[in-house]
Amino acid sequence: MSEINELYQELILEHNRSPRNYKKIDKPSHFADGYNPLCGDHYTVYLKVSNNVIEDIGFEGSGCAISKSSASMMTTSVKGRSVQEAQKLFEKFHSLIMTKIGDEIPEDKIEELGSLGALIGVREFPARIKCASLAWHALNAALNNQNNAISIE
Amino acid sequence: MINELTTLETKFSVEELRRDFPILLRFVHGKPLVYLDNAATTQKPVEVLNAISTYYREHNANIHRGVHYLSEISTFEYEKARGKVKNFLNANEQKEIIFTRGTTEGINLIAHGYGRKFIGAGDEILISAMEHHSNIVPWQMLCEEKGAKLRVIPMNDNGELMLEEFEKLLSPKTKFVSIVYISNSLGTINPVKHIIERAHALNIPVLVDGAQTVSHRKVDMKELDCDFFVFSGHKLFGPTGIGALYGKAEFLEKMNPYQGGGDMIASVTFEKTTYNALPFRFEAGTPNISGAVGLGAAIDYVSKLDFQSIQEYEHELLEHGTQILQAIPGLRIIGTAKEKAGVLSFVMDNIHPHDIGTILDKEGIAIRTGHHCTQPVMQRFQIPATARASFSFYNTKQDLELLGQAVYKVKEIFKA
Secondary structure: OOHHHHHOOHHHHHHHHOOOOOOOOOOOOEEEEEEEOOOOEEEEEEEEEEOOEEEEEEEEEEOOHHHHHHHHHHHHHHOOOEHHHHHHHHHHHHHHHOOOOOOOOOHHHHHOOHHHHHHHHHHHOHHHHHHHHHHHHHHHHHHOOOOOEEEOO | OHHHHHHHHHHOOHHHHHOOOHHHHOEEOOEEOEEOEOOOOOOOOHHHHHHHHHHHHHHOOOOOOOOOHHHHHHHHHHHHHHHHHHHHHOOOOHHHEEEEOOHHHHHHHHHHHHHHHHOOOOOEEEEEOOOOHHHOHHHHHHHHHHOOEEEEEOEOOOOOEOHHHHHHHOOOOEEEEEEEOEOOOOOEEOOHHHHHHHHHHOOOOEEEEOOOOOOOOOOOHHHHOOOEEEEEHHHHOOOOOOEEEEEOHHHHHHOOOOOOOOOOEEEEOOOOEEEOOOOHHHOOOOOOHHHHHHHHHHHHHHHOOOHHHHHHHHHHHHHHHHHHHHOOOOEEEEOOOOOEOOEEEEEEOOEOHHHHHHHHHHOOEEOEEEOOOOHHHHHHOOOOOEEEEEOOOOOOHHHHHHHHHHHHHHHHHOOO
């Protein structure tokens, strides 16, 4: 598979076409904006957390296929999980896409990420890693109660 | 028609000119480079590379300071480059040319040196809806400091300035007009001469942002009659970090200095400093000497070319590229002004410009994607970003055909 086809896998294109949990949540317990001023990608992530569990999550905004599908897959991956589990998942996901090109990644590490593993192709495109992590940074900011725009460059 | 093309091509051999630019021979991701990001920066001919190398190998010394031989040579080379800029712009005097880091610094220098001295509370500064951030933010900062107001000439859906609105915005409150000649994100060529005439009728000074102009068409300060003109060397086949500001001597003479330091002074005591004469008053510290030398070499290079032929050839490229892109279903060109330079900004249904840019890159095609430092333009067209192909005279029709093919590939990958 060419690098381009690995980046734009069917699952990613499908999440881009019909993003999951693409909605604003009324009276969220947490929310934050994620903004990349260099390219203009912009998302807001809304959360409803009770008893330390992410009961509902939604996002809105605009950006490229990578950022949008990543945001969509993020929502399906963290919904129903505890805050700590979500943060742990972000760490695992982040370290996966930051793995140096050429470095082997054990299959089980990709598998435990579920659908998020589809974004592995992004590591071949250093300029696009920020796209894949934008919504996650917003999620993290929201969970840390930084209800302001966070900006990544 | 065929005859016309043949004459044009004999006057202008693209293949021959391409050989002057070593980088155009390289491969990217295993494909021959197709460089279509000239509005961001242009490539450098071997003459420029050699001039910089020779300067450092043979002449390097600080200028305006030493009595030693190398310092004299360096000073001579630096001032010779200033003379080249003066001739290139057809300015009256060499002292009207200030070396800067680029267009952005040029505008900041004027906002600071002229704006802070002559613009006050209630005054208005007029810019256009298609300015680069560098021709918005320095004026906003000035307005905030002084209590002045920034007014904006709107544009129509083709990306052309609405001149009747410009007339309405001109008033006794208007104290400065700062306008882009050619839009970097839309390609629109603005009627700057008309704007200058109208502003001058009310004694309002005008700054022209020529960053996107100097590599595409001849500019003439005496003919344009603008009060200030700024451009960047790296968009004129020269090095980065050097640019020039032209200002009419009568304006420069009465402006505040920009930065303080060495070279811009006549004498310094702890009680009082008197400033040096033009142009040195605005060039504090050791300047970018090798940059100026490189810019001089770039000017020598373009001076050998015939701007009329360049303009005609680039227009042909624009028409060819426009036809190719317009034929692609789901693609929309942003910026369709009648008077347009070699810029093709476009968006595609359901495909974000960044994804277009990544896929084109793998085909060896370099374009810019994003807001192009013109976020208000994106807001005007209600789009987050565009993909932008921008040409220079070393681009070929084949480059545009490869662009078209790669865009089809984008559609294929996205099944759009």
